[in-house]
Amino acid sequence: MNSNSRPSFPRSWIDLPLRYVLILGALFACMMYWIDTALMYHLYVIRAFRSPWATLDAGMLDHVFSTVPLSMREEPLAAWFVRPGGPIGLAAAWISEYFFIGWVGAVAVTVATALVCLAMGELLAAVGRRRNHPLVFVPVVLVLAMAAQYVNPLPMALAVLVALAAAAAYLRLAGRSALVSAVAFLALSLVVFYLAGKAYLVLALVAAAWELNRAGRRVIALLWFLAGVLVPAAGAHLWPEAAHPSWVGRWLPFLAAENGRLTFTLPMGQWTTVPMAIGFVATGLAAVALTSWRRAERLRPLASVVLVLLLAVGAFLAWRLHNPVQPAAARMSLLAESGQWDRLLDEARAFPEPWYAAPLRHEVLRALYHTGRLGDDLFLYPQDMEGLAFKMQRDARKDCAAMAWSYLELGRLNEAEFLAQNSIETYDDRPGVLKLLAVVNVAKGHGEGAKIFLRRLRRYRAYRDEADAMLAALDKDPLLTADPYVTHLRSVAFPSDAVKAHSRIGDRWEDLVLANPRNRMAVEYLFTWWLLSRQVPEIVNHLSYLDVIDRPMLPRRWQEAILLYHAIEKRPVALGRWGIGPEVVACYTDFLQQWEAARRAADPEAAMAGLTDRFGHTYFYYYFFGPGAGER
Amino acid sequence: MIAPIPWRLALATALPLAAVLLLSCTGGPSVPDSAADAGRPPNLEPDYAGVVVPPNLAPLNFAVREPGSHYVVRLSGDRGEPVAVASDDGLMEFPPGPWAAMLEANRGGPIHVDVFVRGEDGAWTQYRRVTNTVAAEPIDRYLVYRLMWSRFNTCGRLRLIQRDLSSFDETLVLDNAGFGAGCINCHTFRQNDPADTLIHTRGGSGGSSTILVRNGRPARVNTVTGYGLTGYASWHPDGGMIVCAVVQVRPFVHPAGDIVMDVIDMDATLVCYRTDDDRMDVSPSLSRKDRLETYPCWSPDGKYLYFSSARKPWADASAFPPRQYAEVRYDLVRVAYDAATGTFGEPETVLASADTGISMTQPRISPDGRWLLFCGSPYGCFPVCHAAADLYLLDLASGRWKPVAANSDKADSWHSWSSNGRWVVFSSKRGNGLYARPYISYVDPSGTFHKALLLPQRDPEHYRSFVRTYNVPELIASPVPVEADRLSRLVATPMEAESRLPMTSASPEVNGGIRYGEGRTP
Known part of the structure; x- marks a missing residue:
């Protein structure tokens, strides 16, 4: 190795170029204000680590699980140290624990990425290039692309950091002799593989590329390249505690054993591993390119342009990969958890309709009830029968947490507990469900049962204060007799243990109403069910249930249903103290006219779209055009 | 070149370490005067x-x-x-x-x-x-149990764990993550010896399976019958036969009250699997159409098979839950077995539910053959759902029975004798009422149960926030001889096989409609 290629050490780490500050500052701003690591945390909390073990090989768990904050995992600390990649995974999980504080997460990701950039710079310096070459900012794009999909980039960033740092060290040592190169590579391999697991591949690729292009040692290059596979294979045998039948899938990226076969795997969403793939491949290729740079000096300006373009494309990719649905769902879940119903409904209005899953629709119904708008604003949001009702056994695997909260507030405590336990079985013990189970048990007078859930809940750092407060309250008064919410739950609790062999869906609310006519929530849900299932005669025949409704006029959509019944059946309706407002009659007349006009219009589709815009929020429209209308 | 470590740094590191070592060798803290x-x-x-x-x-x-x-x-x-x-x-x-x-x-x-x-x-x-x-007498060194969520309706993550009771070490026997999140049902050992083990799984990537470990060698065998999939099992002491229950188990939710999820067998029968020649058969004594037969248990001498049996009060399963579900109470029944001819005698009632007023399930006989420990609950066959479920001891010599002193006001069930007969491990929901924990009770020669102690953990607060249940704890004298990976591979490998016992018009329709490999989670 000649003296010109000897690496130069940095003059000062403080002497960072302005572009570092600008690019990493932009990353921080994105993490803070666009991505919001607090939402990332809550996404993991509410849905993200849904049974990864069930479909993925254990080999992928290092990647998937180390993105999960520490307190959500059950294994002891020692377990982290007996598997490759464990120490870095532990560090990432520990830091991720604080992601619920938005700025902490943004700082952590930014600092980790900055260190990766510096390691890239060091790698470049080791081959005699500038530390602030545009290539060093590729990790920023990769991190952003991952974060845009609400996948925690910290574990990957830390693992790649270790691998890059080791690669830089290798490049500094390897030029001396083949023996030094071999010793250095083996030593670094052991360290990197143990600390960073799969990211070891980065070291193997860089070292192989350097040996091939810079040192011209083809045999060694081939060996180092093979080491990228062989070291993980050896690791699988050396770490029997972590061993798995399909060790190939265990230690190589993107491969997993599923049903006894190796398959290509994209953990945590369909595009999650794309940035990783780009990262691995780009690093290797860049290293190859850089080590042969000397022979291609005239391409240097062109390469810079390509790199800048790469950054731009990467940034565009990150923007395109950003999924607004996930953070919106997380926000709505958080708002429901804290009972901010108006804000939840505002958020729901902007939520893209195709993603309105049944649990979300149910959450919206609950918010409408709590804001007193259920009978009025129901059809401002996508509705169908499934959002309100579901079959207990058939839908047991769905995320039943929102429905469990409804059951709790309706007074069906056992069903609430059953659904919450189902939710735990399927999605693990997320804090919202633990809280629900605690409340259910308090309402049932099972203080000791409630405490076990609260103690579990306090393991989630973001929920610790809340759990401690409730535990303290339970210590003072095991029945929480002074708590108005608990008192209300007890007042509406269903009293009868009579199990029905055959029951209609509506019975789940009507039984409650019959047991306790003052159960307003049950009345409103029952009428909503009749609305959604188009059982208009039931509404008309059970107006006596509405005595519990404390308002001068019936909710608007119920009036529309009654009017519709009257119009279709041509029968008088005994309205009692209730009436149908003239504006409802006018709206119905208008609706019929517009519908008729739409049918005769030259462009019926456009006319129907106009009808939807104008009457989509009415029961008239839902009755004739809503989901399930075609079955009538 | 590596720079030499400065001697001050070495000293600064070594001194505190030496101090810690010195302190740790002084015999622990002193007790106040x-x-x-x-x-x-x-x-x-x-x-x-x-x-x-x-x-x-x-x-x-x-x-x-x-x-x-x-x-x-x-x-x-x-x-x-x-x-x-x-x-x-x-x-x-x-x-x-x-x-x-x-x-x-x-x-x-x-x-x-x-x-x-x-x-x-x-x-x-x-x-x-x-x-x-x-106590003077040791307990079997290993305890095998399922770790699972509380209700067990959708299966979820489930692991079969082996705990070394002389330490806090746990090792994995089987993890359902290894076979597509299927269900690990029953684990049965021949007289506390894991060299002969039976494990049932349902669903998952390899379909429902029966893993037979015989003399330490595992194999996947076909025990699927025309009646359905096998479940609770008991090894004949000579190891040549396993009697298994085939149950059509169905859960339902109570709208109010302390029992949240209840479970009943709509139908149940017993079948025999002959391990020596891989053959299945059924005896009329174990499979009566008007009865629900479950929870088989061999006497230690192999001369009797004990099990739980109840009259089936419903004619068909169209209405669920049937209105008589709370009227089903199981008797304790036994049949004689002639090992020479391989035939069973006529069923005889050991304890009738009409006399005891409780439903008697999960019979387990002490290794000396003197005591039969069973679980009594107000009705049905799934006592773990009932807070009133307790353990009862039947003196097989005198016929007298009584609740054991180690019971609690919450569900006590799923019990297992140690091989010397001096210890019983059982699952109890005492404390929190929701999650079962393993308790150990000493049984003296007079059949008296002493105060049960909770299985100790390294972390004294382990159970306070542990939201999983310890299910079916079984004592064994030595570790399970097959590695978890090997078991997992066996379960995950699909096996095409025909039903071994075709259904006839006289057969109970226990689990009709479920074909091999489909399975179902109870």
């Missing part, structure tokens, strides 16, 4: 006061639930060196070596627990001495 008498015993969690301890059990770590700023606990016996530990948070963890030595030295005798607590004012309080007894 004087302390005020609290006049009452301390609150310990778990409640390890007045219990009988197996001489080979891991340390009974506990938390002292008394206010204070510093805690010292001293263990002493009539023989051997006392052991003292201290902490600032009341969580007392005993060193395994001295603990084991103390138990060994005091076999058959008492060990005393003295608790000292220093208050915020610096004054010490001593609580009334707690005395436990070390």
